[in-house]
Amino acid sequence: MEAALELAATTRSLANLGLREVARHAGLNPNTFYRHFKDFDELGVAMLRDLGTELRAGLRERRMHPAARGFRLSDIGDPATGLDQAQELARESVGLVLDFVMEHREAYTVGIRELHGPSPVMRKAMQDLLEGIARDMTEDLLGVLKLPAITPEEMIEIARVIVRQMVFFSMDYLEQPERHAQIKRQAERFILLLFWGALAARAPELIVQSGLRFPEL
Amino acid sequence: MEAALELAATTRSLANLGLREVARHAGLNPNTFYRHFKDFDELGVAMLRDLGTELRAGLRERRMHPAARGFRLSDIGDPATGLDQAQELARESVGLVLDFVMEHREAYTVGIRELHGPSPVMRKAMQDLLEGIARDMTEDLLGVLKLPAITPEEMIEIARVIVRQMVFFSMDYLEQPERHAQIKRQAERFILLLFWGALAARAPELIVQSGLRFPEL
DNA sequence: CAAAGAGGTATACAATCGTCTACCGGCAAT
DNA sequence: ATTGCCGGTAGACGATTGTATACCTCTTTG
Numbered sequence: 265m266e267a268a269l270e271l272a273a274t275t276r277s278l279a280n281l282g283l284r285e286v287a288r289h290a291g292l293n294p295n296t297f298y299r300h301f302k303d304f305d306e307l308g309v310a311m312l313r314d315l316g317t318e319l320r321a322g323l324r325e326r327r328m329h330p331a332a333r334g335f336r337l338s339d340i341g342d343p344a345t346g347l348d349q350a351q352e353l354a355r356e357s358v359g360l361v362l363d364f365v366m367e368h369r370e371a372y373t374v375g376i377r378e379l380h381g382p383s384p385v386m387r388k389a390m391q392d393l394l395e396g397i398a399r400d401m402t403e404d405l406l407g408v409l410k411l412p413a414i415t416p417e418e419m420i421e422i423a424r425v426i427v428r429q430m431v432f433f434s435m436d437y438l439e440q441p442e443r444h445a446q447i448k449r450q451a452e453r454f455i456l457l458l459f460w461g462a463l464a465a466r467a468p469e470l471i472v473q474s475g476l477r478f479p480e481l
Numbered sequence: 482m483e484a485a486l487e488l489a490a491t492t493r494s495l496a497n498l499g500l501r502e503v504a505r506h507a508g509l510n511p512n513t514f515y516r517h518f519k520d521f522d523e524l525g526v527a528m529l530r531d532l533g534t535e536l537r538a539g540l541r542e543r544r545m546h547p548a549a550r551g552f553r554l555s556d557i558g559d560p561a562t563g564l565d566q567a568q569e570l571a572r573e574s575v576g577l578v579l580d581f582v583m584e585h586r587e588a589y590t591v592g593i594r595e596l597h598g599p600s601p602v603m604r605k606a607m608q609d610l611l612e613g614i615a616r617d618m619t620e621d622l623l624g625v626l627k628l629p630a631i632t633p634e635e636m637i638e639i640a641r642v643i644v645r646q647m648v649f650f651s652m653d654y655l656e657q658p659e660r661h662a663q664i665k666r667q668a669e670r671f672i673l674l675l676f677w678g679a680l681a682a683r684a685p686e687l688i689v690q691s692g693l694r695f696p697e698l
Numbered sequence: 699c700a701a702a703g704a705g706g707t708a709t710a711c712a713a714t715c716g717t718c719t720a721c722c723g724g725c726a727a728t
Numbered sequence: 729a730t731t732g733c734c735g736g737t738a739g740a741c742g743a744t745t746g747t748a749t750a751c752c753t754c755t756t757t758g
Contacts, residue, residue: 280497376597428649461678465695468688478682
């Protein structure tokens with residue numbers, strides 16, 4: 265699995281790297297592959313399972329780590345501090361995801377490649393992973409962020425588009441190291457825009473009453 | 482090029498289909514390939530150029546076609562009708578893109594596969610294509626939609642995230658025909674959310690004054 | 699009218715591929 | 729104490745691959 269990851273990250277996609285090639289790079293006999301996997305799809309799913317759980321666990325752990333969070337759970341209540349929290353949360357989460365991507369660029373690259381790749385099995389597995397991350401995020405947001413008038417259904421939908429958009433932002437981040445700061449800003453602005461939009465859609469007068477302005481990032 | 486498109490759409494990605502395979506499927510001698518392209522990258526870029534210009538032209542043409550548009554350019558002015566226009570525009574554009582994707586599912590599938598694929602050349606070409614579409618959209622939006630306090634810089638940034646998000650919505654649309662209506666609604670809601678957010682970020686009082694409510698899609 | 703080039707073909711070669719059959723050491727369980 | 733499985737190896741197979749060289753036939757250009 266390590267050999268496959270290394271090979272796939274540098275050159276090809278998971279689907280089209282050769283059985284013998286992987287075995288050679290792992291220092292094993294080609295036939296040994298069959299002792300563990302029947303397909304290359306099976307290998308891919310196994311890799312994705314490992315890396316996916318690592319990713320979700322990493323995100324959750326860091327999200328739960330209270331030291332990095334500048335506000336307390338008791339601050340919740342009105343939409344003004346809600347939007348303030350949203351900004352803080354966006355800043356934190358964006359940095360967290362992008363850091364993670366940088367630390368696991370091989371796994372990320374290969375994984376995303378399979379998201380739109382030729383194998384339906386891998387595609388489904390990746391979509392499930394993203395959906396799981398979106399659900400984690402929703403749960404977390406609902407627990408911490410109190411924006412009134414935003415239903416759980418709206419929240420999961422917002423989380424989904426955020427996760428998917430972060431796929432692209434992460435790609436930019438990996439490919440253009442010189443634009444790191446700018447990409448972070450763009451991602452934060454995007455997330456904030458969604459929350460402002462969601463609040464404006466349900467209770468625009470709350471925004472006016474609070475006197476809060478959209479932050480210049 | 483036709484042979485490559487057909488083969489890539491059904492099974493593999495562009496990068497890993499064989500020279501001989503394509504030649505066979507096209508009814509040509511393997512060596513004939515070299516008369517036209519040096520690389521497979523070169524083939525890919527050529528295909529993307531053709532299909533990309535077709536896509537952009539198709540989108541532009543349909544966007545310019547005034548018959549499908551329920552409002553006139555003279556209706557512009559205040560943010561209330563601006564948001565109304567945004568809704569109409571979102572509905573139209575989403576339907577337009579998703580129709581196009583359905584009609585060109587092979588080309589779309591292959592193209593998106595290259596967006597995150599192993600070839601840097603193809604990746605760059607696809608990113609440029611998406612950027613071009615985003616610029617087209619921005620130009621169009623700025624010309625038709627008069628939402629005050631939204632700068633061109635904000636508009637292009639919004640267009641970019643819309644285009645990227647539509648990549649995912651299009652994938653859903655192709656893969657889940659039974660959810661067509663729902664996916665359309667989600668895409669429209671997403672776009673509207675961004676515009677409401679952008680307006681709320683700059684001029685929340687205008688939303689309150691207009692008395693407009695976020696539409697239940 | 700000749701030269702050049704563009705598009706296509708035939709043959710050949712070494713390399714790589716996935717997979718099949720057979721063999722082997724170690725460890726665990728009966 | 730032996731049976732059986734698990735992980736690994738060896739060798740061989742036919743198929744397919746990318747590419748090189750050489751030859752052919754139109755069309756265009758000088």
